[in-house]
Amino acid sequence: MRALVIDDDPAMLSIIASILNGLGYDVTKASNGQEGMEGLSSSDIPDVVLVDWNMPVLNGLEFVKLVRKKPKFDGLPIIMVTTELEMSQLALTFDAGVSEYIMKPFSPIMIQEKLQMVGVSVM
Numbered sequence: 001m002r003a004l005v006i007d008d009d010p011a012m013l014s015i016i017a018s019i020l021n022g023l024g025y026d027v028t029k030a031s032n033g034q035e036g037m038e039g040l041s042s043s044d045i046p047d048v049v050l051v052d053w054n055m056p057v058l059n060g061l062e063f064v065k066l067v068r069k070k071p072k073f074d075g076l077p078i079i080m081v082t083t084e085l086e087m088s089q090l091a092l093t094f095d096a097g098v099s100e101y102i103m104k105p106f107s108p109i110m111i112q113e114k115l116q117m118v119g120v121s122v123m
């Protein structure tokens with residue numbers, strides 16, 4: 001199984017990647033939405049994408065909108081990693097095509113549950 005994780009915070013990126021490694025995923029990392037798009041386009045399509053909302057260059061919401069415009073990524077589960085401050089705007093993420101969201105701070109078990117909710121397997 002493969003996951004693409006996109007976050008501009010290197011510490012957060014490492015935390016999410018190590019949780020996913022523990023669940024049996026090979027992880028590709030990107031530090032903003034544009035790098036994420038490049039990662040998606042230059043390799044096999046991953047089983048799931050976890051994307052931060054607040055990022056420079058191309059934020060998570062913009063990233064999701066771009067991905068959902070491309071038929072080759074139809075059905076790709078995208079989980080938005082977000083903070084309480086953005087709760088009021090959560091409807092925006094679902095309108096854009098986000099499959100599920102995870103609130104920071106999160107636990108490994110929460111990530112596991114969200115992966116199962118979007119229909120991707122965990123070890």
Ligand SMILES: [Mg+2]
Pocket residue numbers: 007008009052053054055
């Ligand atoms: Mg961020």
